[in-house]
Every structure is written in structure tokens, then in C-alpha cells.
Amino acid sequence: MQTGATTVLKFLPSILRIAKTIYEITKQVTANKNQCKRLSERVKCIVDILQDDSIDKSDSPSMERALKNLKGTLKDSAKFIEKFADASIVSRFLHNSDHQQTFEELTTRLSNNAIDLNLALNISAIFDQQQDVYDRRADLAEISSKLDEIASEMARQQNELLKQNKNMKDEFKRRFDSFKYSLRQDILKAERGVEAKEMEEEFKLFLHIPYHDLICEKLIGQGGFADVYKGMWLSQHHQVAIKQIRMTDLTENVKQTVLHEIATMYKIRYNHVLGVLGACIEPNCYALVVEYMSLGSLFDVLKNNKHIQSWRDRWSIALQMTKGVNYLHSISIVHCDIKSLNFLMDQVIDGYLVKISDFGLAKIRQETSRQTKERAEQVVSSGTLQWKAPELLKFGKPSKASDIYSLGITYWELATRSEPYEDLDEAVICQGVKSGERLDIPEDIPPAFTSIITSSWSQEPKKRPTAEELIKEITKMTSDTVEQSAPSNVSAATANVITPELSPNNPESKLEDLINQFKLGSTVNLNDQQITDLDMPLVAQQAIVKKKCTSLWIERNQITLNGASVLADALYNNLTLSELWLFSNQISDTGVKYLSRALAANQTLRKLGLAANNITNAGAEYLATLLQTNHTITMLGLAKNKIGNQGVQSLAKVIAKQKSGLQTLTLDRNEFISDSSIESLIDMIKRSQSLQVLWINDCGLTNDGKRKLRDKTASKKEFKLVTTYEYSS
Known part of the structure; x- marks a missing residue:
């Protein structure tokens, strides 16, 4: 036996076993048969040649790495194909768009495996993209032919989930229509025509959630333009609130305005602003999918005597309400409909969490009012008049100051547990407010709380404080005074409830104290602080906005795409931060997308460190798009991710252009980068007039590939190329 064959012989039995499993599972699939069969055939082409004695069986680290990568691809392929043999017909078909992306990813990986193993294959013929298009169309045609079977299964599922729903029949029809609509969209995408490109642009604005992926379980609220349901986001197994907007059809112009309103809300991520998770935009359903807040609105909570039992609770709620309003005002959003019904609440360990909702919906409200005129006018007039500022009653334009007036009325509700102007005629309310009359404030309300109420509802808009000034005032009041005596309807027994903002041991307070230790315009180091997405609004506001830090280090924490979204918001118009680690x-990848969009026009950031963040080819392509317009980033750190050849080639193509200002690129420890990327890297190094350093060690490059890369770029003077790195012990 040849010594050189030991590596292949070590991996071959397990590779053959997994391949055999793939062949057997493929015979049993009942959906996406053509694509599964094509994937199986490609596996067989590679495995058959591996068994041929004529192939290179050199016992080298590069051969071992290539075989290990192939084994991983085969395992993932088997697991993926198995979905179409075991799952119910609904789960096999409903998320076909997601399946398509996985098919493409596995095909790319197999192709790269074949190249890395240097197999005698006609890669372009075996991995023909046109064949993939035909397979995709054939599978979609099969799905179209099984609509009756899918409807039957969806009906069964509907019966289980909606046993108590009297409108089950209508709900089922809407979900089935949604599935058919999604299927038509998939077919259009497969055709790759003009419509497909338009859909792609639309889908970039926010996450589109099909209605058939949602279950409306219980009606929990009705407002001027929407019905709100507690529900389930099926594919995510996540409880949500589904706000079904009362619209039936939209003109193209109106639709584009509505889409951009939703996109604005979707982009906002802040602790005290209700998060929009996505939206359903379909012919028979327009809905926002938002965070579910278990206690409902502040209006509801005030009606329940079990909650808000201390003045400490009230101060905390007032502070959180004001923070939400202040954040919207800081990004130039005037709410226009502030009231207790639009502050949503949840119970947390230390007290209550408050978030403002229903902002940025001017066009949606207008269109809903037009389509359901009689009902909308009735709800709006009775639901918002009590909170309207006097200048709005005189047909003035909504402003931040009019929002503050409405906030003052809501403070009054919080203090008194009463409904403003209850049982009074609308004409009487209008006349009284315009002439300067205000609601009575009971004597047992603490003077400090009375002060924020009266200052907020001043008759003259210019005399009202800003939201930021109110935050300072509330914070000062709560730190300077002890718990005030409770009014007659407040139980003193529960007056020791401590809320997150006011707890001396609260992690948020400690983090804020830490940030405050750094000087204005300096480096802020928050490494290893167990920072999560919930902390990011504070980090963004305190470190980036207030401290105007020039360098921000947040390494080895627990920040996900949601935290990245908050960072992105802070970076849009930032003029001070030059380094982000x-x-x-x-x-x-999704977090990278948020950051890339924010940095596209940013002219300040120079260094961006994103190593070890589970970034794949998709994330690398977002960054490549960023570098097309941003020429100020000089260092990009992408080490220790999951980027492969496709991502590297996208980056290399952009960096090769003369306009790119990138000087240092780190791609080390991305094991999916193979010799397939050598030519692109050589072209990038030779053509780029800015790039000075490239780290590409500990990837999937062979020794021959590294040698070729070094030799072909040796003529470029003062260029640092790291293909091998000796780590110190």
C-alpha cells in the first residue's frame, strides 16, 4: 500500500457512506424532486472520481482539508434533502424561497470542493446554472399542481391552531391566498425578468413576512387604522403582535410611500420604541408584525389596579415614555398621536418595560381613512382629541412641541389613573383647551410630578420643554427625592418595587457609569462587558452621540444583528467615530447589511473590525457593495469568519478598482477560501493602488496556491502578503 494514499483512505469510507445516504433519501423526496436529484447527481460525479486510482492521492494537509470540507458539504446536503422526505407537505412548500438559497449554497460548495480536490471534471458542464433554472421551474410547476393537497393540509393545521376562532373559514382562505401569492412571486423570481428585479429592490427595504407564515390567535386591540392580534410567527416559533391595517388595495405611488414608511420604522431599534419585526404586503393583507407586549397599553394597565402601585413605578414609566419620544424626535420623527393607548408595556423582573408605538404612519393613516372613511373618522375623532395640543385644534401643523403637549396629558393619566375629559362633549373640550383651560390635578400628586405635567401642556408651544429636557428633569427629581407618599388608591405595601432605570445595582446604570469615565472625543473601550442588544441603545447614545468617541471597542460581547442595527442608526450622520471594533x-450577514447601508455615505470611519462574527459570502457581498461608494475605509477586518470564494471574489473585484481607499484587508482563518480565489486575489493586489496589506493565512489555500500568489505579486514593492503565520505558544 502506498503511504501517500493514507489521507484519501482515511476519509473515503465515511464519504461513501454519506453519499449512499444521499442517493437513498433522494429516491424518497416528495418535493423539489428535480433540484434534489441534480444535487445527488453532482455528489455522485465527485464521489465516483474519488474512488478512481488515477487521481492525486498525495498525503498532504491541503488534501486532508479538502476532503474534510467535502465531507462537511455532503453531511449538510443529506440533512437538507431529508427535509423533503420527512416533512409535511405544507412545511416542504411554504418556505420555498429559503430552500432555493440553500440549494444554491450547497451547489457552490460542491463545485469548490471539486476544484480544491483537483478532480478531472468538466465543472462548467456538471454545475451548469441553466440546468438549475430549469430544475427550479419544474419544481415550482409541481407545487402549482398540488394546490388542492396543500389546501387540505393547511385546513388541518388551521383547525388545530384556531379551534376557538369563529372566523376560521375566512382566515383559512386568506392564508391559502397568501400561499398562492407567494408561489406566484417565486415563479416570477425564477424567470429572472424585470419583475424579479423590482421585487428584489422592494424586499431590501424590510423583512417581508407572508401571511401564511402568521397565525392570528386573539384580537387584543382596535385603533383608528388597524386591528391588532396576538399571534404566532410560525417559521420562527415566536409570539408576536400582528397589526392588520384596514386597506384592500393600493395604487403604485401610494404603495411606494407606504413601503418607505414601513422601512423607516423597521430600521429603528431602541429599547423604548416598539420594534417592527417585518411586514406582510400582499393583495389581501397589509399588516405590520411587531413585538408582543403582554400587558397591553398604558391605558389598559391604568384600568387594572393590580399594576403601578408606587410612585417609583410612575417615575420609571414616565422616564421610559419620554426616552421613547426623545429618540423619535432625535431622528426627526414627529409622532402626531401620543396618548396612553400608544405606549405599550411588559412586566420585567424589576418593574415595567415601556415602548412607544404607532409612529411614522402618516400615509398609512391617510390611506386607511380614505378607504374606510366613515369608520376611521369616528375612531380618530374620539380616540385622539383629548390629547391634541391647542394649536392643532386651530389647524396648526404637528410638531415636536405638540407631541410634548400630548405627553403632558399622558403624564396626567399616569398620575391620576383617570381618562382625560371623560364624559365631556367634544365641542366643550375643544373650546376649553383653546382658551387655556386644563384638567384638574389632584392635591395628592407630588409637586415634582405636577411640575412636569404643567410645563408639558403649556399653552404656548415655545414654553414647553423638549423631551431631552424632560429626561434631565425626571432623572434629577428621582435622584433628589425619596419615595413620595402614595395617593389613596395606591398600596404602600408594594411601594418597594424597583425599576430598571432607577435600580442602583442595575447593569444599565453600571454601563453608563463606565462610559461616563471616558473623556469627550476619546477611545471608549467596552470589551468583555457582557453587552447585549438591549444595551446597544445606551452605548450608541452615550458613547457615540454624547461622548463623540473617535474609537469604539466592543469586542467579545453578545451583540447580534439587532444590536448592529442600533449601531447603524447612530452611524448614518456621525462625524466623529473613526474606528469601530x-x-x-x-x-x-444581516447585521453587516445594516452597517453597510449606514456607512455607504459615511466619510469618517476609517477602520472596521468584524472578525469572528459568523459572516458568510452574503455578508462579504454587502461589504463589497459598501466599498463601491465608501472610499474612506482604510482597514477591514474579516478574519475567522465563514467567507468563501464567492465572497472573496466580490471583494477583490471592487478593491481592484482605483477608487477604493482600502489599505489593509484581513481574511485569515476563513477555511472556505480555496485556490479558486487565487486569480481574483492576484488581480486585486496588482491593480489596487491603495491596498498595502493582505492577511490570507490559515484558509483553505494549498501550498501550491500560496506559492503562486506570492510569486505573481512579488513585483509589487512594499506590499505585505501573509500566507503563513507562526502562532506563538
Whole structure:
């Protein structure tokens, strides 16, 4: 036996076993048969040649790495194909768009495996993209032919989930129509026509959630433009609130305005602003999918005597309400409909969490009012008049100051547990407010709380404080005074409830104290602080906005795509931060997308460290798009991710252009980068007039590939190329 064959012989039995499993499972699939069969055939082409004695069986680290990568691809392929043999017909078909992306990813990986193993294959023929298109269309045609079977299964599922729903029949029809609509969208995408490109642009604005992926379980609220349901986001197994907007059809112009309103809300991530998780935009359903807040609105909570039993609770709620309003005002959003019904609440360990909702919906409200005129006018007039500022009653324009007036009325509700102007005629309310009359404030309300109420509802808009000034005032009041005596309807027994903002041992307070130790315009180091997404609004506001830090280090924390979204918001118009280091978090491709969009026009940031963040080819392509317009980033750190050849080639193509200002690129320890990327890297190094350093060690490059890369670029003087790195023990 030849010594050189030991590596192949070590891996071959397990590779053959997994391949055999793939062949057997493929015979049993009942959906996406053509694509599964094509994937199986490609596996067989590679495995058959591996058994041929004529192939190179050199016992080298590069051969071992290539075989190990192939084994991993085969395992993932088997697991993926098995979905179409075992799952119910609904789960096999409903998320076909997601399946398509996985098919493409596995095909790319197999192709790269074949190249890395240097197999005698006609890669372009075996991995023909046109064949993939035909297979995709054939599978979609099969799905179209099984609509009756899918409807039957969806009906069974509907019966289980909606046993108590009297409108089950209508709900089922809407979900089935949604599935058919999604299927038509998939077919259009497969055709790759003009419509497909338009859909792609639309889908970039926010996460589109099909209605058939949602279950409306219980009606929990009705407002001027929408019905709100507690529900389930099926594919995510996540409880949500589904706000079904009362619209039936939209003109193209109106639709584009609505889409951009939703996109604005979707982009906002802040602790005290209700998060929009996505939206359903379908012919028979327009809905926002938002965070579910178990206690409902502040209006509801005030009606329940079990909650808000201390003045400490009230101060905390007032502070959180004001923070939400202040954040919207800081990004130039005037709410226009502030009231207790639009502050949503949840119970947390230390007290209550408050978030403002229903902001940025001017066009949606207008269109809903037009389509359901009689009902909308009735609800709006009775639901918002009590909170309207006097200048709005005189047909003035909504402003931040009019929002503050409405906030003052809501403070009054919080203090008194009463409904403003209850049982009074609308004409009487209008006349009284315009003439300067205000609600009575009971004597047992603490003077400090009375002060924020009266200042907020001043008759003259210019005399009202800003939200930021109110935050300072509330914070000062709560730190300077002890718990005030409770009014007659407050139980003193529960007056020791401590809320997150006011707890001396609260982690948020400690983090804020830490940030405050750094000087204005300096480096802020928050490494290893167990920072999560919930902390990111504070980090963004305190470190980036207030401290105007020039360098921000947040390495080895627990930040995900949601935290990245908050960072992105802070970076849009930032003029001070030049370095951002995020090593070893969980940013992922979607988080990279948020950051890339924010930095596209940013002219300040120079260094961006994203190593060890589970970034794949998709994330690398977002960054490549960023570098097309941003020429100020000089250092990009992408080490220790999951980027492969496709991502590297996208980056290399952009960096090769003369306009790119990138000087240092780190791609080390991305094991999916193979010799397939050598030519692109050589072209990038030779053509780029800015790039000075490239780290590409400990990837999937062979020794021959590294040698070729060094030799072909040796003529470029003062260029540092790291293909091998000796780590100190």
C-alpha cells in the first residue's frame, strides 16, 4: 500500500457512506424532486472520481482539508434533502424561497470542493446554472399542481391552531391566498425578468413576512387604522403582535410611500420604541408584525389596579415614555398621536418595560381613512382629541412641541389613573383647551410630578420643554427625592418595587457609569462587558452621540444583528467615530447589511473590525457593495469568519478598482477560501493602488496556491502578503 494514499483512505469510507445516504433519501423526496436529484447527481460525479486510482492521492494537509470540507458539504446536503422526505407537505412548500438559497449554497460548495480536490471534471458542464433554472421551474410547476393537497393540509393545521376562532373559514382562505401569492412571486423570481428585479429592490427595504407564515390567535386591540392580534410567527416559533391595517388595495405611488414608511420604522431599534419585526404586503393583507407586549397599553394597565402601585413605578414609566419620544424626535420623527393607548408595556423582573408605538404612519393613516372613511373618522375623532395640543385644534401643523403637549396629558393619566375629559362633549373640550383651560390635578400628586405635567401642556408651544429636557428633569427629581407618599388608591405595601432605570445595582446604570469615565472625543473601550442588544441603545447614545468617541471597542460581547442595527442608526450622520471594533460578537450577514447601508455615505470611519462574527459570502457581498461608494475605509477586518470564494471574489473585484481607499484587508482563518480565489486575489493586489496589506493565512489555500500568489505579486514593492503565520505558544 502506498503511504501517500493514507489521507484519501482515511476519509473515503465515511464519504461513501454519506453519499449512499444521499442517493437513498433522494429516491424518497416528495418535493423539489428535480433540484434534489441534480444535487445527488453532482455528489455522485465527485464521489465516483474519488474512488478512481488515477487521481492525486498525495498525503498532504491541503488534501486532508479538502476532503474534510467535502465531507462537511455532503453531511449538510443529506440533512437538507431529508427535509423533503420527512416533512409535511405544507412545511416542504411554504418556505420555498429559503430552500432555493440553500440549494444554491450547497451547489457552490460542491463545485469548490471539486476544484480544491483537483478532480478531472468538466465543472462548467456538471454545475451548469441553466440546468438549475430549469430544475427550479419544474419544481415550482409541481407545487402549482398540488394546490388542492396543500389546501387540505393547511385546513388541518388551521383547525388545530384556531379551534376557538369563529372566523376560521375566512382566515383559512386568506392564508391559502397568501400561499398562492407567494408561489406566484417565486415563479416570477425564477424567470429572472424585470419583475424579479423590482421585487428584489422592494424586499431590501424590510423583512417581508407572508401571511401564511402568521397565525392570528386573539384580537387584543382596535385603533383608528388597524386591528391588532396576538399571534404566532410560525417559521420562527415566536409570539408576536400582528397589526392588520384596514386597506384592500393600493395604487403604485401610494404603495411606494407606504413601503418607505414601513422601512423607516423597521430600521429603528431602541429599547423604548416598539420594534417592527417585518411586514406582510400582499393583495389581501397589509399588516405590520411587531413585538408582543403582554400587558397591553398604558391605558389598559391604568384600568387594572393590580399594576403601578408606587410612585417609583410612575417615575420609571414616565422616564421610559419620554426616552421613547426623545429618540423619535432625535431622528426627526414627529409622532402626531401620543396618548396612553400608544405606549405599550411588559412586566420585567424589576418593574415595567415601556415602548412607544404607532409612529411614522402618516400615509398609512391617510390611506386607511380614505378607504374606510366613515369608520376611521369616528375612531380618530374620539380616540385622539383629548390629547391634541391647542394649536392643532386651530389647524396648526404637528410638531415636536405638540407631541410634548400630548405627553403632558399622558403624564396626567399616569398620575391620576383617570381618562382625560371623560364624559365631556367634544365641542366643550375643544373650546376649553383653546382658551387655556386644563384638567384638574389632584392635591395628592407630588409637586415634582405636577411640575412636569404643567410645563408639558403649556399653552404656548415655545414654553414647553423638549423631551431631552424632560429626561434631565425626571432623572434629577428621582435622584433628589425619596419615595413620595402614595395617593389613596395606591398600596404602600408594594411601594418597594424597583425599576430598571432607577435600580442602583442595575447593569444599565453600571454601563453608563463606565462610559461616563471616558473623556469627550476619546477611545471608549467596552470589551468583555457582557453587552447585549438591549444595551446597544445606551452605548450608541452615550458613547457615540454624547461622548463623540473617535474609537469604539466592543469586542467579545453578545451583540447580534439587532444590536448592529442600533449601531447603524447612530452611524448614518456621525462625524466623529473613526474606528469601530466588533471582534467576536454575533453580528451575522444581516447585521453587516445594516452597517453597510449606514456607512455607504459615511466619510469618517476609517477602520472596521468584524472578525469572528459568523459572516458568510452574503455578508462579504454587502461589504463589497459598501466599498463601491465608501472610499474612506482604510482597514477591514474579516478574519475567522465563514467567507468563501464567492465572497472573496466580490471583494477583490471592487478593491481592484482605483477608487477604493482600502489599505489593509484581513481574511485569515476563513477555511472556505480555496485556490479558486487565487486569480481574483492576484488581480486585486496588482491593480489596487491603495491596498498595502493582505492577511490570507490559515484558509483553505494549498501550498501550491500560496506559492503562486506570492510569486505573481512579488513585483509589487512594499506590499505585505501573509500566507503563513507562526502562532506563538
